[in-house]
Amino acid sequence: MKRILSKDLLAHYIAKHNIENIFDKEILEYAQLHFYEKQEYILEAESNLEYYYLLVDGKIKISYLFENGKSMLLKFYKDFNTIGDLELLKNTPILCNIDSIEDTYLIAIPSDILRKKYFDNLKFLHHLIASLSEKLYATINNSSYNFVYPLINRLSSYLVEHITEKSYVVLKPSFIEIAQFLGTTYRHLNRTFKELESKSIIKCENKIIHILDEDRLRELSKNLYIKSL
Structure with missing residues (x-):
């Protein structure tokens, strides 16, 4: 992972994806831009969530790791999306392995900052509810369809x-x-x-x-x- 120090590029992605509709400027002061090369680990299951991520460019793969060492592919994301919703809310270890499939840019906001300063923000809570609802619907839809x-x-x-x-x-x-x-x-x-x-x-x-x-x-x-x- 490389931290990209370009404020202009960070501002470009914030504007492109209307991220100010999720976070106030006070929180965006903590935002960082992280770059992951193709096939690089982003998050590893059972580790702690250090950053709440927003996928702003690239493509990632999400896999669930079983106790026997096997994994099951759950999702690919290539459009704007968020990573770590459930872990942020529940303050639990990361559930899935996440890898970059292409060169990928993520906006990273420290999870501790969000928990301490932003959990009473209605705009952010509405975003979390919408994000989790959409992911739950997609998972149920695809899993049941694959089964039937x-x-x-x-x-x-x-x-x-x-x-x-x-x-x-x-x-x-x-x-x-x-x-x-x-x-x-x-x-x-x-x-x-x-x-x-x-x-x-x-x-x-x-x-x-x-x-x-x-x-x-x-x-x-x-x-x-x-x-x-």
Whole structure:
């Protein structure tokens, strides 16, 4: 991790993401800009939350670590988001491992400062409630959908969510990342892509997926995923 000392860049991200709607200027005086290189650890499960983070640029991966050493991918975030809501409120150790997937910029505010000086601020509390509610909804939605529907429905839903106006999808994440997100293996994902191709619903050209029959793809999708990849 590198701390970026540029006040102009910090101010740019604060303005870009309307962060003054979350924090008053008094608290933003404590804000720092942290930079993490691709594939660098940001937070490690069971450690203490030193900073409350706001993702302002880049992409991160969130994984839950089990006692047997295995981990389960929960989310990818690439848009503005916050890290550490629950740990900040409950003052508990970090629940998940968080890694940077791309070069990533985070605004960091010391968690101790927020607990001591800002827990009675209604604007910030409303933000925490909204953030936690959205994350809970997304987790329940994706987890239940992965449990109930076969992969062909889940993959169709993922593709529908990412269709452009030109009727194709450019897969920016790796196939392994997509497989983890959909709760399957790389091989099963590859077979399901081929099944959709055999039905003349899509055509794959490397990481560009051409949508040949959008109506049938939407019929298979059943529901829509949250945009997390």
